[in-house]
Amino acid sequence: MLDVRRLDLEEIATALQDQSAYEYHWLIDPASGEIMMWTADGGIDGKTPVDLDDLDLVQIEALPSSVWHRDMADFAERVSDEQVRRRLQRAIQGRGAFRRFRDELHAEYPHLLTAWHAFQRARATRRAIDWLLDNSLIDDAAARNCRSEHRDPDVP
Numbered sequence: 001m002l003d004v005r006r007l008d009l010e011e012i013a014t015a016l017q018d019q020s021a022y023e024y025h026w027l028i029d030p031a032s033g034e035i036m037m038w039t040a041d042g043g044i045d046g047k048t049p050v051d052l053d054d055l056d057l058v059q060i061e062a063l064p065s066s067v068w069h070r071d072m073a074d075f076a077e078r079v080s081d082e083q084v085r086r087r088l089q090r091a092i093q094g095r096g097a098f099r100r101f102r103d104e105l106h107a108e109y110p111h112l113l114t115a116w117h118a119f120q121r122a123r124a125t126r127r128a129i130d131w132l133l134d135n136s137l138i139d140d141a142a143a144r145n146c147r148s149e150h151r152d153p154d155v156p
Contacts, residue, residue, distance in 0.1 A: 001137065001138055001142070002030070002032075002033045002132070002137050002138055003033070003142075004129065004132065004138045004142045004143070004145075004146045005146075006033060007031075007033045007132070008035060009125050009129065010121075010124075010125070010128075011035050011049070011094050012028070012035065012060060012128035012131065012132070013121075013124035013127060013128040014124075015035065015060040015062070015126055015128055016060060016061075016062060016063050016124070016128060016131060017062065017063070017068060017124065017154040018062050018095045019062055019065055022037045022039070023039060023040070024037050024038060025038045025052060025060075026038075026056060026060040027044065027055065027057040027058065027059055027152065028058050028060055028062065028137070029056075029057055029058075030056075030057070030058050030135075030137055033137075034139050036057070038050075038052055038055070038057075045055075058135055058137070063127065064065060065098075067127070068098075069092065069097060069098070071119070071120055071123045072088070072097065072098070072101045072124075073089070073092060074094045074119075074152075075088070075115075075116055075119050075120075075132070076088035076089045076091075076092065076101075077089075078155035079155055079156070080155070080156060084108075084109055084112070087108070088101065088104060088105075088109075089103040091103075111156070112155075114152060114154050114155065115154075115156055118153045119152060119153055119155060120150075122150045122151060122152050122153060123152070126147050126150050127145050129143050129147050129150070130143070130147075
């Protein structure tokens with residue numbers, strides 16, 4: 001089992017969010033916890049092509065965008081100002097929701113940016129922990145302890 005305190009949970013969370021990974025794949029070494037990127041042309045060292053199936057590494061596959069969309073919806077639901085809450089909820093309807101949500105926060109509610117980033121980071125970190133547990137890279141106790149350190153922050 002890997003020591004969750006020595007893992008780069010932020011990097012794992014980034015890999016879980018990466019919706020553009022068609023020509024490359026995020027991988028983790030189950031022995032060391034090192035995270036690397038593989039490409040068909042450059043393998044994992046950027047120079048030596050190697051078949052992905054020949055590597056003793058675990059692929060980190062991106063979670064569906066609906067998972068990350070739920071974070072925006074949950075955040076918007078927790079905003080105490082009813083008018084702001086309704087505007088954010090409208091922003092996440094339909095195609096382009098991620099861009100509209102980001103633009104709405106930056107342009108109209110910059111005071112919520114810090115809260116949004118903390119909320120998003122806590123959710124992403126817990127997903128990284130869950131992914132590690134689901135792939136038997138950490139144990140239940142480590143996951144439970146780490147999850148408790150990354151609770152959703154309060155939303156103003």
